[in-house]
Amino acid sequence: MTDPSPYRVDKQRVRATFDRAAPSYDEAAVLQKEVCSRLxxxxxxxxxxxxxVLDxxxxxxxxxxxxRQRYxxxxAVGLDLSPSMLRQAGKGGGWWRKPGLVCADVEALPFADARFDLIxxxxxxxxxxxxxxxxxxxxxVLAPGGLLMFTTLGPDTLHELRSAWGAVDGHAHVNAFFDMHDVGDALVRAGFADPVMDVERITVTYPRMGRLMRDLQAIGATNALLGRGRGLTTPSRLRAAEAAYEPFRNAQGVLPATYEVIYGHAWVTGAPAPSPMPARGVIPIARK
Known part of the structure; x- marks a missing residue:
């Protein structure tokens, strides 16, 4: 179920943008913090x-x-693709008690089979x-009886921004997102039992499009598609996109940015699946 280019994500760009955004992330990540709290x-x-437990x-x-507060x-082990994000995570103190932090890609988990009870x-x-x-x-990496619990974004996410840029040029300016039904089907193919999926829409409002763009940059959620435009965004194109966003302005005089948030959980029953890669163990790269 791999997305064809140009809609594949450039992982090197993802790592680089989140590394740059790490110091500003917590201040700007209003939606991300709210969704994490709800999960x-x-x-x-x-x-x-x-x-x-793996985060x-x-x-x-x-x-x-x-x-760690609940269990x-x-x-508890925290994994992330960005070393700078992990350094920010490692700055916690008090009850934090030196959690293990691992720098790796979630598409290639460096853990032994059946290591975790909760992801x-x-x-x-x-x-x-x-x-x-x-x-x-x-x-x-989930043990029998283990639970996967997650959120992700659906295809209606930032549809206003996608529409605005679509009126300006033919380049992809917003990442592509999986449909909820595709996510559920992938859980079943992977051997998970009793998958449960639901969706909600959360709207964040902005006085102007430029503020939304700055927030996305501050949290590292910039366009990482391989098919993105490689040239600089000129002031005239930006003004054109801002003008195309204006019809979405609501009765309260603000611009909406819609997020389609998908929630899912599923269980592991029976023996763990055979490992497709050699187990390398947990490699902590940052501790506090």
Whole structure:
């Protein structure tokens, strides 16, 4: 289920943009923090006492901190593609108690089979190129009875921004996102049991398009598609995109930025799937 180029994500660009955004991420990531909080709240309805927990795509560590607060006896590991994000996560203190931080791609998890009882992943898998590979990796490192709980973004995300740029040129300015049904189908193909999917739409409002663009840059959520335009955005093209965004301005006089947030969870039953790669163990690169 790999997306064909030019809609594949450039992982080197993803790492670089999140590295640059790490110092400004927490201040600008309003939507991301809200979604992570909502996913953490859903754990209250799950009867599970994990011994090992993985936060896949931990960023600056919000999910990892929440997991350690909820499961105080568990060993919690945070994984992220960006070394700078992990350094930000490692700045926590007090009850943090030196969590393991691992720099790796969620599409190639460097862990032994059946290592974790819970994988938590908030707004990360939309940066993956291959859902089948990603979910197969999650399935491999989850122990029997383990749980995968995640959020990702659906195709209606930032449709206003996509429409505005679409009126200006033919380049992709907004990343492509998987449909909820495709995500559910990929869970089944990976061997997960009892997948549950639901969706909600969250709208963030802005006084002007430029502020939205700055926020996206501040959190590292810039266009990372291989098919993106490589030239500089000229002032005239930016003004044209801003003008094309104006028809979306609502009765309150603000511009909406819509996020289609997909929630999912699924269980592992039986024996773990055979490993498609040699187990390399946990490699912590940052501790506090």
């Amino acid at each position: 953490l709240e859903r754990l209250a309805w799950i009867r599970l006492q994990p011994a090992w 896949a795509g931990t960023g600056t560590g919000q999910g990892l901190r929440g997991l 105080r006896r568990a060993r 938590f992943s908030s707004l990360t898998i939309q940066w993956c190129n291959d859902l089948d590979r990603t979910f197969a990796g999650f399935r491999r």
